[in-house]
Amino acid sequence: MTDGLYFCSASFGGFGVARVGADVPESHLLFLCPPSCGRHTSLSSISLGYRGRVSYLFLEEYEISAGMTEDALYDGVESVLERLPIRPKAILIYFCCSLYMSGADETGILEELRRRNEDIVFQICRMNPIVAGSGPTPAQTIHSRIYGLVDLDGKEDRRVNLIGSDYPLDGGCELPAVLKRCGWEGPDHISQKNSFGSFRKMGSAGLNLVIHPDGRLAAEDMSPKIPFVFLPVSYDMDEIGDQYSKLFSAIGSETDLSEYVAETQKEIDRTKMAVGDRTVAVSTSSACAPWGLVKALIKYGFNVESVFGESSAPYDAEAKRWVLENAPHIREIDTENADMLKAVGICGSPDISVGFNAAYFTKTGAVAPLVCDEGVFGYYAVNKLMKMLAESIDSEKDLETAMDEYGLVL
Amino acid sequence: MARLFMKLPSFATDYSGAASFLSDIGGLVAVHGPTGCIGNYTGYDDPRWFSSPGMVFNSALREIDAVMGNDHALIENMRKACEIYNPCFTAIVGTPIPDLIGCDITGAADDLEKVIGIPSVGVPTNGYGYYHNGIEKSMFALEKKFSVLSCPNRGKINILGHSHYDYGDGSAMEILADAIADSHRSIGFGSPADGLAAFTDIGCADANIAVSSSGMKFAEYLENSLNMPFIASAPIGAANTELIKDFIKGNRYEETRESGNILIIGDHVVSDSLRREIFRETGLGSDVATFFGLHDKTAGKRDIVLRDENDLINISKRYEIIVGDPLYSSLAPGNLPFVPFAHPAVSGKMFREHGIGMIGLMERVKEAIRRSGVS
Numbered sequence: 001m002t003d004g005l006y007f008c009s010a011s012f013g014g015f016g017v018a019r020v021g022a023d024v025p026e027s028h029l030l031f032l033c034p035p036s037c038g039r040h041t042s043l044s045s046i047s048l049g050y051r052g053r054v055s056y057l058f059l060e061e062y063e064i065s066a067g068m069t070e071d072a073l074y075d076g077v078e079s080v081l082e083r084l085p086i087r088p089k090a091i092l093i094y095f096c097c098s099l100y101m102s103g104a105d106e107t108g109i110l111e112e113l114r115r116r117n118e119d120i121v122f123q124i125c126r127m128n129p130i131v132a133g134s135g136p137t138p139a140q141t142i143h144s145r146i147y148g149l150v151d152l153d154g155k156e157d158r159r160v161n162l163i164g165s166d167y168p169l170d171g172g173c174e175l176p177a178v179l180k181r182c183g184w185e186g187p188d189h190i191s192q193k194n195s196f197g198s199f200r201k202m203g204s205a206g207l208n209l210v211i212h213p214d215g216r217l218a219a220e221d222m223s224p225k226i227p228f229v230f231l232p233v234s235y236d237m238d239e240i241g242d243q244y245s246k247l248f249s250a251i252g253s254e255t256d257l258s259e260y261v262a263e264t265q266k267e268i269d270r271t272k273m274a275v276g277d278r279t280v281a282v283s284t285s286s287a288c289a290p291w292g293l294v295k296a297l298i299k300y301g302f303n304v305e306s307v308f309g310e311s312s313a314p315y316d317a318e319a320k321r322w323v324l325e326n327a328p329h330i331r332e333i334d335t336e337n338a339d340m341l342k343a344v345g346i347c348g349s350p351d352i353s354v355g356f357n358a359a360y361f362t363k364t365g366a367v368a369p370l371v372c373d374e375g376v377f378g379y380y381a382v383n384k385l386m387k388m389l390a391e392s393i394d395s396e397k398d399l400e401t402a403m404d405e406y407g408l409v410l
Numbered sequence: 411m412a413r414l415f416m417k418l419p420s421f422a423t424d425y426s427g428a429a430s431f432l433s434d435i436g437g438l439v440a441v442h443g444p445t446g447c448i449g450n451y452t453g454y455d456d457p458r459w460f461s462s463p464g465m466v467f468n469s470a471l472r473e474i475d476a477v478m479g480n481d482h483a484l485i486e487n488m489r490k491a492c493e494i495y496n497p498c499f500t501a502i503v504g505t506p507i508p509d510l511i512g513c514d515i516t517g518a519a520d521d522l523e524k525v526i527g528i529p530s531v532g533v534p535t536n537g538y539g540y541y542h543n544g545i546e547k548s549m550f551a552l553e554k555k556f557s558v559l560s561c562p563n564r565g566k567i568n569i570l571g572h573s574h575y576d577y578g579d580g581s582a583m584e585i586l587a588d589a590i591a592d593s594h595r596s597i598g599f600g601s602p603a604d605g606l607a608a609f610t611d612i613g614c615a616d617a618n619i620a621v622s623s624s625g626m627k628f629a630e631y632l633e634n635s636l637n638m639p640f641i642a643s644a645p646i647g648a649a650n651t652e653l654i655k656d657f658i659k660g661n662r663y664e665e666t667r668e669s670g671n672i673l674i675i676g677d678h679v680v681s682d683s684l685r686r687e688i689f690r691e692t693g694l695g696s697d698v699a700t701f702f703g704l705h706d707k708t709a710g711k712r713d714i715v716l717r718d719e720n721d722l723i724n725i726s727k728r729y730e731i732i733v734g735d736p737l738y739s740s741l742a743p744g745n746l747p748f749v750p751f752a753h754p755a756v757s758g759k760m761f762r763e764h765g766i767g768m769i770g771l772m773e774r775v776k777e778a779i780r781r782s783g784v785s
Contacts, residue, residue, distance in 0.1 A: 005440055005467035008448045010460040034506045035413075036423035036537030040451040043419045043758050046737070056415040059540045063412060064510065072412040079414050097444050098506045101476065129446035130473050130507060130691045338467055338491045400460050408453070 005338040010359035010400075012335075013408030015166035015287070016044055017127050020142050021092045022053045024149070026196040028088040029054040030080055033096035034061070037127070048407045055080050056134050064098050070109055074405055075091040077113060089196035090121040090149065100128040120218055121196075146190070147202075152225040154204025158253070160186035161205045161376075163228070164215015168192050170375035170384065174260050178378070182253035186339040207250055212288045213313060231291045232315055233373035234328070234334055235382050236296040237264065244378065260379040268300050271386035275393060277303050281348060283355025283361055284309030286370040291320035293354070296382070298327050302389075306331040306348055308358040335361060352392050354385075356403055365396035371406055413718035417740045421701060422575050422755040424535035426455035426623065427544030430573060432533070433464035434602035435552070435609055438497035440488055442515065444504030447537070454758040456542070457574060465495055471501075476511050481518045489526050489750045498606050499529040499555070503544070509536035516551075532764020541575045541755050542677070542702050545624035549609075550631070556610045560636040566598035566615035567658060570640070573601075575755040576677050582768035586621065586645040586654070593658040615733045619643060619654060622679050623703045642708045643679040647687035647772050667710035670695025671784050672775075673726060675676040675716075675734030676753050680768075682708035684733065684751075687772055691781055696733075699725055702755070730784045733775060736761060748780040 012311040018041040021029045031038050039058040045051045050052060057076035063069055069070065073093070081087060091113075095104060106124045125142045136144070143164060160179055162169065168189035169175060179186055187209055193199040208219040208228035219228035228248045231243040241257070248254035280302050284290040290311045297304050309331060311320075333347060334340070335357055340347070346365040352366045353359035359367045370389035376384050425441055430452050431440045441448050448468035452459045456466075471482045488500055500522060504515045518533030533549040535544045549570075567590050572583060580601075591599055598615035599608045612632070620629040620641035629640040641657040643650045667682070668689055674681040678700045685696040697712040699722070704715045716722050719741055726732055726742040735753040737760075742748055751771055752761040766774070 005491045006445060006448070006470040007467055008445070008452045010452060010463065013449070013453065034537040035420045035540070036425065036447065036450060036506060038415070038420035039423055039426075039455070040446075042415070042452055043454050043760070046419060047760065051417065057418060058415060058420065060411065061509065061536060064506075076414055078411055080416065082412075083416055096506070098510050099448070101473070101507060101510060127446070128444075130444040130476060131469060132445060132470070132472060164465050213635045338487075339494050341463055341465065341467075342494070344463060 004338050006148050007338050007340045009335055009340065009357065009360055011283075011356040011403065011408070012285070013381050016041060016105060016404070017125070017138050018045055018054055019048065019050070020139065020166065021094070021125055021146065023190045024051050024090055024146055024196070025193050026088055027090040027092055028080065028084060029092045029094060030077065031056045031094040031096070031127070032059065032069065032076070032099055033094070033127070034059060034064075034098060037096040037098075041127075044407060046088045046147055064102055065200070067102070068103070069099060069104060070112070071209055073109065073323070074112065074116065077117070081117070088120065090123065093122065093124045093144070094127050095124055095129040096127045100126055101130065121149055136217055137214070140217045142216050143218040144221055147222060149200065150203030150222070151200040152203040152222065154201060154207045157204055158184045158251075159188060159205045160184055161202050161226070162187035162189045163208045163210045163213035163219050165189065166212075166372065167375045168292035169377055170380065172383070173375070173377055173380035175378050175380070178255060178257070179251070181255040182248065182251055184251050184253070197252050209247065212373065232313075233377055233381055234289060234296070235287070235293045235385055236299065237261065237379075237382065239292065240382070257297045257379070264379040264382050267383050267386045271390045272301050275302065275352070278393065279305040280352045280354060280389075281306045281308060281350035281358035281364065283353065283357035283359070284311040285372065286355035286358050287373050289313065289316040289319065291316045291323055293332070293385075295325050297320040298323065304330055305350055306333060306358070308333050309335050333361070354389070354390060356399065356406075356408070359399050360383065366392040367396070367397050367399065367402065368392045369406065371401055371408075415719055417736060418719055418737055419756065419758075422455045422541035422758075423450055423537050424539035424541060424544035424547070425503045425505055425537060426451045427541030427575060428501070428533045428535050428548045429466045429571070430456055430575070431545045431548040431602045432501040432503070432531075434468045435501045436606045437501045437531075438465040438467070438488075438491060438495050439503060440467050440484065440502045441505060442502050442508050442513070442518075443471050444469050444507060447505040455575070457759045457762060465497060467491060471507060475604060476507055478481065479511065479513070481513065483522065484518060484721050485522045485525055492528055495527065498532065500526070501531045501533060501548070501551070503533045504535045504784050506537040509538075510724055526598050529555055540702055541573070541638065542624040544621065545571065545573060546627050548609065549628040552609055553628075556606070557575050558610060558613045558636070561611075561614040562722060563594050564598070564614050564616070564698050565597045565601055567617045568599040568612055568618045569601065569625075569648075570599075570618050570620045570629050571622035571679070573622070573624060576622040576624070576750065576753065578762060578767045582645050585651060586619070589645065589651040589654050590658065592657050595658055613638070617641070617658065620679060621645070621656075621704065622677050624701075626703070626707070642679045642682065643686075643769070644683035646680070646683045646768060649687040649690035650719065652684045653686070658699065668695030669697055669710055669712045671730040672696040673699060673729035673732045674731065675699045675722070675738050676751065677702050678704055678708050678713070684709070684775070685710065688762075691772060691776065694779065694784065697729070731778050731782055736766070747782045748776050749778045783785075
């Protein structure tokens with residue numbers, strides 16, 4: 001978080017906490033908040049086509065300050081259930097900052113809701129950005145609360161869950177085939193589950209693979225029953241090899257990966273040939289380990305000139321140190337600083353931007369639209385990044401359209 | 411009492427309205443609240459944010475500062491930002507958390523002014539009101555700070571309440587500008603983009619035109635305090651432009667609003683103006699339903715304030731044609747003709763490329779009337 005007033009650029013945003021909850025099959029989301037807190041999630045839910053999964057109970061000021069929210073909630077849940085065409089299996093109640101700060105009794109509320117509706121599973125999630133810098137982020141808490149609903153009593157099987165990533169892996173990713181050769185299935189992502197029951201069975205998996213920090217708290221919560229490995233998506237061939245070693249150790253089996261290594265190396269060489277010495281700017285919003293991504297690009301011979309955004313993840317710190325030592329010319333730009341308002345569109349002139357943030361501040365036409373490691377892991381991550389880089393130089397995108405299509409949500 | 415929304419979005423909030431007005435007029439604005447609050451404004455409520463963001467920042471309020479009532483960080487951060495941008499004034503606008511903890515927004519602005527020596531206003535928005543409340547509060551805050559004086563008879567007319575929340579790209583306002591020019595007058599304060607000097611000279615005009623609910627209370631205030639007459643009318647069709655020209659000439663008369671089988675859902679002033687044009691063109695009456703404040707001056711006898719979706723569902727059953735933002739259509743009976751009229755305060759930028767704004771609206775209404783056979 002920046003020091004000073006915060007400038008929220010048009011390119012800031014991500015998957016959105018409402019969409020995370022909407023991944024729970026046969027669930028309904030109910031936000032309990034002042035009207036303002038529902039503006040961005042409700043409009044984005046319409047744009048992205050899941051408005052029917054979300055309801056809002058907009059509280060009056062006096063209801064929060066006078067502690068009248070519980071009765072409003074109980075009545076609101078009844079009204080929602082009356083209007084929904086199908087009774088949901090689960091209802092996720094989202095508390096905003098005001099509810100969180102007013103000390104709402106989450107445990108008591110859940111008990112009462114469960115007493116009134118025994119056939120429905122209730123969970124309270126938090127949309128409370130006021131905790132920034134002082135505890136788990138809203139995204140981490142929501143993943144934790146969601147996976148708190150899985151059934152951990154099932155027997156362990158040779159399946160892997162993919163936790164923390166907002167998207168399932170793309171079809172081209174090698175991980176499912178690798179796991180299969182090792183005698184395991186998966187990885188299963190919540191969005192691929194078509195019933196609440198099949199989602200709850202994720203609790204019988206043999207391993208949680210956490211590829212994004214948003215899922216780490218959830219995996220820790222489940223770890224007494226399901227072991228986990230935290231392998232944040234990497235674009236570095238050496239590190240990917242190390243990550244697979246850790247994964248093989250966790251599942252007690254291994255397989256030869258040399259074909260993937262060779263194919264990926266060819267893709268790197270082809271892309272480097274096409275991109276040449278063009279300068280590259282990287283957005284920290286592209287990856288959960290953006291400095292690792294920058295380090296990888298430098299190692300492959302790409303001409304990285306700047307990094308847009310902040311990233312202080314502990315697991316990315318060593319890569320950042322390496323970059324600053326080995327490529328001291330790289331500019332690190334804090335895009336949240338108030339003075340960045342003056343820099344929109346004129347903050348450097350890279351030939352290619354990886355991610356939206358760098359593209360927005362530089363108005364680069366060539367954009368590799370990578371957002372938060374969407375759909376990637378392992379060697380496939382490198383392949384996809386290389387393809388995006390190569391394609392970016394031939395097809396300039398209208399940035400605002402590209403961002404709208406992705407559906408960035410703050 | 412809490413309001414349930416299951417299909418509609420939440421509407422543009424009060425602090426977004428305030429932030430737009432105050433930054434457009436030249437202020438450096440801090441939306442005082444957690445980082446999530448600013449996303450409404452930058453992502454959905456200010457369609458210009460992508461191409462030309464204004465001086466609107468967020469205080470990034472944290473839990474510890476909220477609990478401890480630490481306004482010092484806000485003031486210090488504002489001071490630093492003013493060193494960069496040297497604004498003509500600054501503004502702090504509130505959000506739900508400052509409201510919950512009893513933060514004195516106007517007091518914080520006073521403290522800030524003492525520290526930086528730049529005029530500062532506090533606007534006590536709280537996220538429970540809608541955009542028009544924020545615009546309205548901002549005008550009153552600036553009036554209080556800069557003491558608008560009376561200096562009439564300069565041949566000018568002010569336009570109050572013009573914003574992208576009601577008017578999208580603002581192209582309809584050219585019609586109003588032409589009407590004022592045809593009346594041999596010029597525009598005094600036309601929109602916040604005219605700047606602070608135009609606002610502080612707002613008393614140097616003969617009269618005001620309130621073009622939306624956002625401008626109504628301030629127009630009423632100026633009428634009472636500076637004896638400036640006003641009319642509430644949006645530039646929709648000849649009925650309104652002629653009314654406005656008549657008003658500028660000094661003609662005043664009581665209007666009768668005919669009720670009917672057409673329901674217009676939207677800002678009360680804009681919807682009332684559409685009602686006027688529909689009546690002139692077709693002889694049919696209409697009623698207005700609004701989520702955004704009802705005004706006696708523009709109210710028909712069956713006009714109604716909507717609180718929630720159930721109100722809209724129930725009232726829409728009584729009509730034969732409905733006019734409003736396309737997102738309202740999900741709650742209207744499916745067999746009714748629905749005339750789309752995008753209201754950015756409702757649907758944001760969702761329909762900005764769809765050509766369903768104020769321009770061409772009357773043609774769409776007449777087509778619906780023709781097809782439905784309403785008489």
